[in-house]
Amino acid sequence: MKELGIGIIGTGFMGMAHAFAYRAAKATFPDGPAARLVAVADASTAAAEAARDQFGFARATDKWQSLITDPAIDVISITTPNHLHKEMALAAIAAGKHVHCEKPLAPTLADAITMMEAAEAKGVMTQVGYNYIKNPLLKLAREIIGQGEIGRITGFRGIHAEDYMHDPNTPWGWRLDPTGGPGVIADLGSHIIGMARFLIGPIVELVADIETVVSSRPVKAGSTERRAVETDDAARIIARFDNGATGTLEASWVATGRKMQLDFEVIGEKGSLAFTQERFNELQLYRAGGDSRTAGYTRIEAGPQHAPYRNFCVAPGHQLGFNDLKTIEIGEWLAGIASGTSPGPDFREAVEIQKVVDAAIRSSQDRRWKTVG
Amino acid sequence: MKELGIGIIGTGFMGMAHAFAYRAAKATFPDGPAARLVAVADASTAAAEAARDQFGFARATDKWQSLITDPAIDVISITTPNHLHKEMALAAIAAGKHVHCEKPLAPTLADAITMMEAAEAKGVMTQVGYNYIKNPLLKLAREIIGQGEIGRITGFRGIHAEDYMHDPNTPWGWRLDPTGGPGVIADLGSHIIGMARFLIGPIVELVADIETVVSSRPVKAGSTERRAVETDDAARIIARFDNGATGTLEASWVATGRKMQLDFEVIGEKGSLAFTQERFNELQLYRAGGDSRTAGYTRIEAGPQHAPYRNFCVAPGHQLGFNDLKTIEIGEWLAGIASGTSPGPDFREAVEIQKVVDAAIRSSQDRRWKTVG
Amino acid sequence: MKELGIGIIGTGFMGMAHAFAYRAAKATFPDGPAARLVAVADASTAAAEAARDQFGFARATDKWQSLITDPAIDVISITTPNHLHKEMALAAIAAGKHVHCEKPLAPTLADAITMMEAAEAKGVMTQVGYNYIKNPLLKLAREIIGQGEIGRITGFRGIHAEDYMHDPNTPWGWRLDPTGGPGVIADLGSHIIGMARFLIGPIVELVADIETVVSSRPVKAGSTERRAVETDDAARIIARFDNGATGTLEASWVATGRKMQLDFEVIGEKGSLAFTQERFNELQLYRAGGDSRTAGYTRIEAGPQHAPYRNFCVAPGHQLGFNDLKTIEIGEWLAGIASGTSPGPDFREAVEIQKVVDAAIRSSQDRRWKTVG
C-alpha cells in the first residue's frame, strides 16, 4: 500500500486543516503511505473548487455522495457540522471506506454507537480528530504517568476554555443548533475529557453543572432580533476515575480573554505534571524526593528526543504548530491504515468520550451524581 | 487611643507571624494606634519565653488564661490549633477583649456561630486571619469587579493546593485530628472560599466531593505503625453564586510539587482576571473590546498606586512578602479597633465561610447538591 | 506565472525545511504561484533519493550542477554548508535562476558582495533564510515601532543563544571549519543582527568581544585526539543604530540549557516590546501613559488578525510552528518572484548583515570601536 486515495467532505477550518495535513503527511512520515488527494466536496461549489486549487485535489464537487462512490478513494474525512456526521459516515462505511470524522462524533451517544458498530461490523478503520493529544509532549506525559514515574495518580484538573462566544452580541449559528448536539460540553469539553482519558484512564462517575450563560443572541450578525439559546456555554464536572483518582474538568466558550486555555495538572504521589496548550511545546514536571535545595518544576521543551517531533525538525526548541499536530494525527492515521493497527482515537474511543458527555448532561439535568455508561 | 495592649496565644507559624505583624504595624500604618506587646502565652514555657525575647513582649506565660485577666491587654490573638479556639475566644470575649482568631474559626459551624454571637452580644471587635485577601492586588481585583470594569461576572475558578501532606509517610498530626474539625477543606479550602466571597460574593448552593487520599499514616515520624486517617486531603466543589455566576473551588494538601497554588480566574462578559499566589505581586487583566491587534492579558505589577503597597515601599516592583500581607491584616485590624469599624473578615464573615465548608461536607456525604446555610 | 519549477541543493536540516515549505506554499498562500518540485541534489545519492521520495521531487541527483542546467527549474534553493554557497549561487545566477540561499550568505563579506552584485547584474531575484522575522508577531512589532506607537526608540537588547556546542566533548565539525567563515557570530549572530535591523534599522558603529570558549574538541565523536578550535563560540556587541538608539547583541552556541533563546527587548520613550523565540506566538507590549492602576506588559497571542497567521489557521491561539515560519518565508518568496517585488531579506540585506559581522570581528581583533561598512 504505497498510496491512499483521499476524499474530504467540508472546507471550513477543519477541512482546510485535514487537506494541509494529508498533503504534508508523506513529507513528515516518509515510511507511511502517500496520500493522493482525489476529491473535495462542499455544499458550495465555489468553496470546493477553491480548496481543490489550493491543495491540489484532482476534483471538486458539491455532491459529497460522489466521494462515497468513487473507487479511487480509500479514505474519507468528514469535517462538516456535527449533525451531518452520521449520515455521511454510515454511507462511507457501507462503501468500505476508512473514515476519519471530526469531533464530536455525533449529536447523541446513540448515534455515536450506531456509527461505531457500523464501522466495526464492516471492518473499516476509523479515527476522530482529537488532535491535541498528538503532541509529542502529551505522549511523554502519558509515558511518565504510565511508567509510574510520578507514582500513584490521585488528582486531575483540566479545562478547555476559549472565548469565541463570550460576547452576547455574537450571533446565533450552527454551533448553537441543538440538532447538532450539545454546545461547549461537546465542542471543547470532549477535548479535555479525551485528554483526561488519554492520560489517566476511564471516568466512572461524575457530577456536573452545565449552563447557558448567554441566554439569547442576535438571529444574525447586526440584527436586533434575538433568539433564545438552547445549548450550553459552560460546563463543570467533578469526576471519579477508574484508577481511583478524582478530578475536575471544565469547558467554556465564553471565557473572555482565553484563546486556547486547554490546561491540565496531574497529581501523583511522587510527582506531578502541568501543561497548557497556550505553550504546548512545554511540559512542567515535578519529581518529589530529590535535593530539596534545588527541587521544583522542570520546564521540558519539546525536541527531537520526543517522538515524533524529529519528523518535523532535527533541532530542539524550534516548536511545532497547530497544523503539525494535525499532521501527526493524519500521518499516524495513514500509517495505521497501512499496518492495520489503529493509532486511536477511533470511533470506539469517541463513544467512550461521548458517554462522559452524556452522563454529564444527565447529571446536570437531575442534579445528581451519575455513573458513566 | 494611641496604643493598644496585645496578648498572643500560641507561638507556632501563626503566632510568630502575628507577633512580627503587631511589631511592624505602627511602622507601616503610622496613622493607626501603636501595639504594645504585653504578653505571649504558649503551653511550652520555653517557647513562650523565646518568643518574648525575640519580639519584645513584656512577659511570657504558659497560662493563656492570664492574658484574659490582664487589664493591660486590649486585644488577644488566638493562634493555637483549631480545637482550642472556641474556649479561648469565649473567655476573651467575656473579658471584653477584642479578638483576632486564626482560621478556620472553629471545628464546626455551630461553634463558629456561638463565637460570633458571643462577640456581637458583648460588642467586641473580631478578626479572622484570611491574610491573602489583604494583598493590594486583591483589593484592586475586587475594585475592578465591583466597578463593572469586566462586566457581568459569569465564572470563577479557584484552587488552594499545597503539598505538605502529599507523602504517605508524613506522620499523623494535629491537622488530622477530627476534634479540630475537617482537614484541608477547612485549612486551605477556607482561604479559597473566602477569596471567592471577597471577589464575587455569597455562594448559595454547591455540590462537592471530599476525600481522604492517604488512608493511613505513621503514628509518628519514623514509626512503622500506621493510623487510619479520618479527615480529608482533597476537596472539589462546583458552586453557584448569588450573583448568578458559577464556579469551581478546590483544595488539596497532597498536591505534590505545589507550595502555594492559591490561584483564581474570574470571568466577566467584558474581561477577566487571573491570579496566582505563587506570584502574588502580579495580577493579570484582560479587557475585551480594544484594538484586536494588541489585545491580551496585561500583567499588572504591584506598586504604590495600589494601596496600601506604599505603606511598605514608595517604588513600584519591589514586592511585598507574606509577612507584609500579615502586617496589612494587623495594621487594618488595629486601625479598625481605633475607629470602631471592622476592616473584615470578622467572625460573621468566618461563619459565612464555614457555612460553605459545612454545606460541602454535607454534599459530599449525601452525594447531592446542597443549599448553603 | 502559475507554477515555478524548484530545485533544492542539500538535504540536511534546512534542505528538508525548504522542501516542506515549497510543498506547503500553495496550500497556505493560494494566491501565489504553485511550486513544482523538479529536482533535489545531495552529495549522497541515497540522501537525495530519500528526499525525492519523501517530498515528491521528480528527480534526485548527486550532481548539483545538473539543477543549474535544467530548464524546468526556475528557482534554486542552496542549503549546503556555507563554504559552498558562493560557487553554487554564482552558477545559478549565471543560468538566470532565482536564488534562495541559506544564511549566512558567505564566509566573507567580499564573497557576499560578489554574490549580490552578480545577482543584481543578472536581474534575478534573491532571498536569504532569515526565517524568524517572518513571524506574524515580528511583523506586528515592526509595525508598532514604525508607526511610532512606542515613541522614539532608544534601546535594543538582543541575543540568540543555544547550546548545541556547549559540551567540550562535542566533536569538531563543519560548523567549526574556518573556510566556512566565522562561528556563532555568523551562524546565530546573523539572526539577531538581522532581527535588529528589521526592527530598528541600520547599525552604524559597534564594539565587540568575540571568543572561542571551548579551545579544543575531539577530532571526531568518541575520539581522544583533540583538535584546536579556530572559530568563535560566543560574541557580544555594543552597537549604535543609525536612528540614535543604542543596544547590545549577543550570540552563543555554548549557552548550556538554551534551545532557542532568540530574545529581544525594544525600548521606546512611550513604550516597549519584549519577545522570546522560546514562545514565539507571544509578544509583550507596554504602553506608557494609561491608567496607572492597570498598566503593565500585555501578552499578545498570535491570531488571524496578525497577517499571515490566517493563512494557517482561522482561530486565534492555535499557534504556528517553525516549519510554518519557513513556509511564510517561501510563500512570500514565490509570490515575490511572481510579482517581481522582493519580500526580503535578499542578498543586499544579507550583505548589510554581513557588514555588521565583519565589523564585529574587526572590532574584537583590534579591541576598538569600528564603523560598520
Next chain:
Amino acid sequence: MKELGIGIIGTGFMGMAHAFAYRAAKATFPDGPAARLVAVADASTAAAEAARDQFGFARATDKWQSLITDPAIDVISITTPNHLHKEMALAAIAAGKHVHCEKPLAPTLADAITMMEAAEAKGVMTQVGYNYIKNPLLKLAREIIGQGEIGRITGFRGIHAEDYMHDPNTPWGWRLDPTGGPGVIADLGSHIIGMARFLIGPIVELVADIETVVSSRPVKAGSTERRAVETDDAARIIARFDNGATGTLEASWVATGRKMQLDFEVIGEKGSLAFTQERFNELQLYRAGGDSRTAGYTRIEAGPQHAPYRNFCVAPGHQLGFNDLKTIEIGEWLAGIASGTSPGPDFREAVEIQKVVDAAIRSSQDRRWKTVG
C-alpha cells in the same frame, strides 16, 4: 553585646527601609543583638519627627552631627543623597561608630577609597546597601556556582533596568546632579556589578558605552524651562572576569515599562542559572547530562531550606518581600558587628564596585577597552 544603639540619617525611601529593618532585625534574627532606635536625623525637622513617631526612635533632630556625638549610638546608617555620604561617613568613623552607608558609596572612586581607608584605619565595621544579594536564592546561586555544580563558568548576562526617568518630562532632580556622581551607572549599575562580583568574581577589563538618552528636562515639575542633563541614563558594558568568563552588564533608568528588571543569567559548561528580581522568590537552574527526555530549567521556589528564609517563615512558597531583603541585610550586619566579622558588602567591596563604574566611564569617554582599577 545584647543591644546596639542605632542612629539613622535621612528619612527618604532608604531611611524608612533602614528603620523598618532595624526594628524587625531582632524578631527575625533572634540570636543577634537587638537594635535600640536612638535617633533619626533629617534636614526637615517635621520629617525627622514623623519618622521618630512612626518607628519609635527615642529622639529626632535636624542636626545629623548630633548623632555623631551621641554616646548612646553605636551604629550609624547614612541614607542621604550621594554627595553627602563622604562627610557624614568620615565624621561617624572618626567618632568610632560602625557605619552603614547606602549605595553608591560616593560620587567618585577617590572619595570611596578615602572612606574605606578611614574606616579600616579606625577599625570600625562598615556595610553598603546592596540588598538584592541578600536574597536566600542569590546565596543559593552563589553556592551552586562555587561548588562547581554547573561547571566552569563561561558567561554572564546581567541588567538592572527601571523606568522612573523614562519620561522626558520627568523633571531634573538630585539624581541628575553631577556633584553626586554619575547617573544610572552608579544608581542601578552598581547593583548589577555587585551582583556579578558576588556570583562570578572580579571584573578585570571592560569596554562600555554610557549615554544620556534624555538630553534636557524641565527644571522642575510642570515647568516649560528645561535644563541640560549631564549625567547618564543608560550604560552598556562588555566585561572580562578574572576567572575567564565574559559577560555583558547593562543599566538603564529609562527602560519604559520596567519596574524591577534586575536579571542575570550565568552560563557554565555543565549547567546554567537564570534569575529576575521581578520574581525574586524563584531561581531557574539547568543541569546538563541527565535524562534528555525530561531535561529543562527547574524553577526553584524559595523555602525554609534556603537560609535565612526560615527566619521569616517556616512554610515554603510564602515569599519574601523587599523589606525582608533589607531586614536580612541589617540582621546580618548587626550580627556581624556582634561577632566582629563583616557579612559584606563592606566599604572595601563598594570600592571594588566603584572601580568598575570608574573604568566604564573612562572606557566610554575614550572609546577603548580599560583595565579595572
